């Protein structure tokens with residue numbers, strides 16, 4: 001006879017009374033962590049985001065989802081050009097600073113591309129994008145971008161987001 005499992009899965013129908021549980025269930029999907037940057041009238045803007053996903057190789061397409069309820073949403077909804085930075089494990093401080101402060105890059109060294117988009121060095125990968133479509137996604141917006149230029153590193157550990165926590169992944 002099989003022993004009873006230690007933890008019983010919790011089943012639920014998503015609704016207004018259990019959004020916390022749905023958020024927790026979504027959080028069981030381990031992701032990397034990115035910083036999305038754009039130019040704005042008030043200077044370089046950035047946001048920490050784990051909603052990034054690769055979509056297509058040909059053409060090269062990626063997606064991410066800004067939250068409509070975020071104060072910084074208007075910057076990212078209007079940005080025709082932006083960059084997505086896949087963070088390395090040693091960039092955790094920048095990850096937290098950017099989650100707190102849309103202008104965190106003002107205190108972090110960066111340079112800009114021909115479209116004025118702020119670029120951060122030291123990431124595992126970086127994708128300079130042109131927005132090609134936006135789709136409704138409930139309380140988020142789905143932003144699809146074409147990758148116009150990319151860089152990647154062959155070394156470095158990853159930063160991951162799992163169960164609501166940012167963690168360093170040591171691949172050794």
Ligand SMILES: Cc1cc2nc3c(=O)[nH]c(=O)nc-3n(C[C@H](O)[C@H](O)[C@H](O)COP(=O)(O)O)c2cc1C
Pocket residue numbers: 033047048049050051052065066067068069070071072073098099100102161166
């Ligand atoms: C690991 C992590 C992942 C996040 N992913 C997203 C995301 O995909 N989309 C988003 O809009 N905000 C995301 N956020 C929240 C933003 O980084 C930021 O904290 C939020 O926009 C702050 O609210 P404000 O813009 O109203 O100040 C994430 C935050 C963290 C720490």
